[in-house]
Amino acid sequence: MNSNPEGKTQPACIEVRGARVHNLKGIDVDVPLHTITAIAGVSGSGKSSLALGVLYSEGSRRYLEALSTYTRRRMTQAEKAQVDDVRYVPAALALHQRPGVPGVRSTFGTSTELLNSLRLLFSRLAHHRCPNGHYVEPSLQVAAMKEITCPVCGTKFYGPGAEDLAFNSGGACKTCGGTGLVRTVDESTLVPDESLTIDEGAVLPWQTLMWSLMKDIAREMGVRTDVPFKDLSQKERDIVFHGPAVKRHMIYQNQTTGASGEMDFTYFNAKYTVENALSRVKDEKGMKRVERFLKTGVCPDCHGTRLSEAARAPRLRGISLDQACTMTLSQLVEWVNGVPASLPDFMRPMAESICASFQSVAKRLVDLGLGYIALDRAASTLSTGERQRMQLARAVRNRTTGVLYVLDEPSIGLHPANIDGLAGVMDDLVDDGNSVVLVDHDTRILARADWLIEMGPKAGAEGGRVLATGTIADMERNPASVIGPYLSGKTAVRVRNPIAKAHLFDIGRIHLATGPVHTVKPLAVAFPKGRLSVVTGVSGSG
Incomplete structure (x- = not known):
């Protein structure tokens, strides 16, 4: 006690x-x-x-x-x-x-809450853009939630709040929903086996996601459905993949009951068949039927930044929020240090307070060897x-x-x-x-x-x-x-004696070449076969 x-x-x-x-x-x-x-x-x-x-x-x-x-x-x-x-x-x-493992919406910035302070910096201290595209000098109006008047065109507007700059909230890119990624149809999966004819099921989405009647409409539109897909002309292939949503009056016969009737059907090309099915997905089971035809790529509108065009507009020390997030934490610490001095005197007390909040969190992360990570790095990686x-x-x-x-x-x-x-x-x-x-x-x-x-x-x-x-x-x-x-230190670990350097590659070698991956630059290395190899370096070295 x-x-x-x-x-x-x-x-x-x-x-x-x-x-x-x-x-x-x-x-x-x-x-x-x-x-x-x-x-x-x-x-x-x-x-x-x-x-x-x-x-x-x-x-x-x-x-x-x-x-x-x-x-x-x-x-x-x-x-x-x-x-x-x-x-x-x-x-x-x-x-x-x-x-x-964090979800798709989590980044290093959100997980450490550093992004909260950074968004506040850009909301309160940045040059904001008026609706007519003119940039206005920083002022205390944003913090006071008062209107800003553009000195060029006289337009009155409100500066964005911190939530308006969040990709998990009001600042999200409308195209990707704030994930920085979009799912698009992978055309290489629509016809996996071009040796089959359309009648034999070559167009897979028409077999699994849509009535097989699409084959009949394609035939009406001039596509040969009884020859191997690889033998179709470019025009026929375009109709299959990208054909217009035209209506056709068809006689339809139910394969199970044999009943038939006349109906108007709209043509769904193979690509739109997948897009239509994706828009109707409501559960995991439905997604599994569709995801085999999809590929994930960088959002074409926000270019992976996750932010809307408006959220990327404010400028602080000459850069936007998304550009600041691409810096490593160590670089960002230096950049934030310079923020108060870049502002008018009346703005500096507020700037110093927000910057101090950022730096207190960042210091410990840097001390723990995480200064090499950028704030926009996906937390799942x-x-x-x-x-x-x-x-x-x-x-x-x-x-x-x-x-x-x-x-x-x-x-x-x-x-x-x-x-x-x-x-x-x-x-x-x-x-x-x-x-x-x-x-x-x-x-x-x-x-x-x-x-x-x-x-x-x-x-x-x-x-x-x-x-x-x-x-x-x-x-x-x-x-x-x-x-x-x-x-x-009286006892040292020695489990085995290493192979002599001259004999390292006697059994053979494994050659590895890679492009840039996170912190790894393009490189080529060789590992000896049948040997114990160790990859070491400071945290974050790749």
Whole structure:
């Protein structure tokens, strides 16, 4: 127990007694509060069972139990952990090893909320365009929600609010709906087998999405339906793919009942057949019937920026919002630094306030090695390590206190050069009055902990026991510790001897050439066959 300024004793640690989650063997262990505690051990030794299955599970469950029944019904709750007793556990948050993959509307900018500050910058501080195309100097009118008067033509108009510049709201491109992508018909899928005739089902959409009567109308329009599709003239192919929606009076016979009748039918060419079916899709089953004929491409109107033409109009320091979003975070930090000085004196207090909000969030992300990512990067293309570090930065930004943060292998994807940034985040969490428990294998991260719990001795049924606990110095001296010699540097890992350089390519080579992909520039490399090759570099190097 610790004493507070009023002389009252406070718990010094979380007391876990009789934990039996997964392979844990009824262990008793104390986890210090307001410190960084690392849990080490071989894979499968019970590290995550203790950290997530006991500490996080009980911390989150007990917090949720304090809420009303009505609220709890709408939240996912963890089951009670198999443990005799857990005392003094704070409300807990877990930053999982593999965060969920974001949706199509999520970007690095929206996930980190940096885009909120950037949109506010462009709304409040930019040169805005009047309806007649003239740009007006920045003013306080936008923040006051008052009309702006164009000095050139005298037109009065309102500047856009932050929501009017959001691609998930009023600023979305009308063509793509703010996704930056459009689905169009892939004509190469409409006739997959040109050796078939139209009568034999060569035009696949007419077989699966439309009445087969389209074959008869095509025949009426001069298309030969009894010859292989590959033998059709260019004019006939144009009618099939792009023919006009003409009406034809046809006698139709039902193939099942044999009943017949006269009706007027409108010709749906193969491409429009798919477009019409797509417009009528109402569920996943319907989409599956159509998506085989579609391809995804960059929106022709917004060019992938997701923003409408009006949302791309404001100019700040000579560029638009979509152009700012293409910068890497490190470049954008420098650009934002120059915003206040680019404005009139009366605008600078507001500019400095908004810029400070942006920079406080950006700094932690840069410290965590994410400065190479542009704000418009789709969040679904980020690695698990990058998404986890985004979670970490958000946790620090929230400035909570009295919370237990459980980090599951936070060093995943981190280069040694970025370890200091991660350690700084954990230190900030503890400085704010929180407790940090992390599971990791990296000795550089483990060495930063105030307290270490080692699980083992082996994996599965032969694990689940506490081998040793103590400070890093204690573990280095403890003969029962397996990780101790690795922390002290007395033991080095050497699993196998590498192949001599002269014999690397004796078995052969795998040649790889690529164009630009995210941060990767066009390159060509060769990997030796039958060898263990490693690709390394700082986070974001590609």
